Amino acid sequence: MSQGAGGEAGFPALTAAAGPLARRRPFAQRAFRTLSPYFLLAPAALVIGAVLAYPVYKLGRLSLQQFGLAELVTKKGTWIGLDNYSRIFHDHQFWTVVLRTFVFTAVNVGLTMILGTLIALLLTRLGPAMRLLLTTGLVLVWATPVVVAVTLFRWMVDFEFGVFNWTLTRLHFGDFINKDWFADPKTGFAVITAIIVWGAIPFVAITIYAGLSQVPEELVEAAQIDGAGRWRVFRDITFPLLLPIFVILTSLSIIWDFQVFNQVWLIRDGEPEEDYWLMSVYSFVEAFKLGEYGFGAAIAVVMVCLMFLATFVYLRQMIRMGETR
Amino acid sequence: MKRYGKQRNYSALYFPGQYVWASMPFVYDYGGKIAELKNGKWKGTLDSPQAIQGLTKLKQIVRSLSRANKTGDEATPQQALVFAKGRVGSFIGLGWEWPYALDKKDGNPALANKIGAYPMPSHVKGKFMPAFLGGSDVAVPVTSKNKALAYDWIRIFTSNAQMRTLVTVGKQIPNSTALASFTAKNPQLAPFANASKSNFFVPIAPNWVKVENARVLKNLVQAIVTGKMTVKQAAKRASSQITKILNAPTT
Numbered sequence: 126m127s128q129g130a131g132g133e134a135g136f137p138a139l140t141a142a143a144g145p146l147a148r149r150r151p152f153a154q155r156a157f158r159t160l161s162p163y164f165l166l167a168p169a170a171l172v173i174g175a176v177l178a179y180p181v182y183k184l185g186r187l188s189l190q191q192f193g194l195a196e197l198v199t200k201k202g203t204w205i206g207l208d209n210y211s212r213i214f215h216d217h218q219f220w221t222v223v224l225r226t227f228v229f230t231a232v233n234v235g236l237t238m239i240l241g242t243l244i245a246l247l248l249t250r251l252g253p254a255m256r257l258l259l260t261t262g263l264v265l266v267w268a269t270p271v272v273v274a275v276t277l278f279r280w281m282v283d284f285e286f287g288v289f290n291w292t293l294t295r296l297h298f299g300d301f302i303n304k305d306w307f308a309d310p311k312t313g314f315a316v317i318t319a320i321i322v323w324g325a326i327p328f329v330a331i332t333i334y335a336g337l338s339q340v341p342e343e344l345v346e347a348a349q350i351d352g353a354g355r356w357r358v359f360r361d362i363t364f365p366l367l368l369p370i371f372v373i374l375t376s377l378s379i380i381w382d383f384q385v386f387n388q389v390w391l392i393r394d395g396e397p398e399e400d401y402w403l404m405s406v407y408s409f410v411e412a413f414k415l416g417e418y419g420f421g422a423a424i425a426v427v428m429v430c431l432m433f434l435a436t437f438v439y440l441r442q443m444i445r446m447g448e449t450r
Numbered sequence: 451m452k453r454y455g456k457q458r459n460y461s462a463l464y465f466p467g468q469y470v471w472a473s474m475p476f477v478y479d480y481g482g483k484i485a486e487l488k489n490g491k492w493k494g495t496l497d498s499p500q501a502i503q504g505l506t507k508l509k510q511i512v513r514s515l516s517r518a519n520k521t522g523d524e525a526t527p528q529q530a531l532v533f534a535k536g537r538v539g540s541f542i543g544l545g546w547e548w549p550y551a552l553d554k555k556d557g558n559p560a561l562a563n564k565i566g567a568y569p570m571p572s573h574v575k576g577k578f579m580p581a582f583l584g585g586s587d588v589a590v591p592v593t594s595k596n597k598a599l600a601y602d603w604i605r606i607f608t609s610n611a612q613m614r615t616l617v618t619v620g621k622q623i624p625n626s627t628a629l630a631s632f633t634a635k636n637p638q639l640a641p642f643a644n645a646s647k648s649n650f651f652v653p654i655a656p657n658w659v660k661v662e663n664a665r666v667l668k669n670l671v672q673a674i675v676t677g678k679m680t681v682k683q684a685a686k687r688a689s690s691q692i693t694k695i696l697n698a699p700t701t
Contacts, residue, residue: 303519308521398521
């Protein structure tokens, strides 16, 4: 109480001393002081403007034009207003693709978060040697480029020579000789999901593990003394304490998984069947394979808007949590 | 197939489900066509009775003789190399492919005296199935600065003198029947030169490239051999797609 009073007393004295000094400062110096934050922000703002704002502006413009291969040669599109958008909303394939993208994102984010959390919890219980081994493994996975990872998985599930079918058959899980994983989109997407979850787990697991080391031991012990089981401790102590981390990881995962492109594109050899189209693939095929750049741009714009909607809830919660701090 | 019945991944005829360029010959063999130009308008004709007859034969042959990947193509993995592994009785390929099966590094040279090539027979006795006579195109871009020079280069490149080198050194099929005597002398090329006498080409339409980019033919063959659609359904869908794409404003 007395400390607080002393602080309050000291504060006006300090500002009183600063007052006359500020008044005596020359104009140039004052201007520099007000403007310097903007000077410091300028380089970053310029870079963001050049690599993000300008392309997004061009994308938006393109989405309002009839722009095909002919327009690419003459370098001039025809203004058609919202025609590309109305075409999208009347395209039944578009809605199938949107639904597929949402389901795909939900499954991938869910699996990534659950498995990542489980591995993080496992890390806290391992001895030093095993923990080092597991962490190294996680970092190696995280460091594997997507193209390499997809190529590896593609070889493993290869129809003729894949080790996966061979192993499953050898282990008597059934007859997997010449099993075609991509004949049915469900098993095909299972392979794609495996690649994505496999690649995303390390970041989630290591981040949550870092968070877990911040959970006070006393709280956990006190709860255990009160008779709480492991699940109860996780639900009522660990999870609420790590909520900010979970929210950030989930929203990042949604952003990443919603725009998955490389894995689908590469595993189907640059020619995914319609059953494998996610929104990003759909947009790319329309724009660059069929030469409908305007229409492809419109799909991309809709995709960005949908992604904003999907992450909005999480972003809002994140900002709220920031305010209560 | 019976003799190799125990080998679960043996194919008497290796035929992947996206092998368009070996599938279309079935359509043309039965008198069908991919598309026709009538009064300035294109019409997809893969759903004509003749084309459907050919596609039905294709389905029957692929499903009874092939255990190749029905959602893959002939180049991943290279069919010649699957052949070299000894689990394939025969495959439909280009002039360079069966020699590739004997490649010292990737293939199996021991097969040298056991294998050979022959033109695909037609369903009509004594005839050959029409082969797709196509390859890469050479063209001058609109934006070229030296059009005259470019045309000269193309004329020289496609001349008989150059093509003779392509046959004798490159071991490829030439672009002209005038060079038949050279291909006939080469045992490796002769069957292919023979097969190429009976041939077909894709519709010469400005928008044809979009049909290929939209995977229309690959989707058609894949849907038929996987059984995802009936031959009629798949053929109807492909035909209407082709009609729509070929008649779209040219770009």
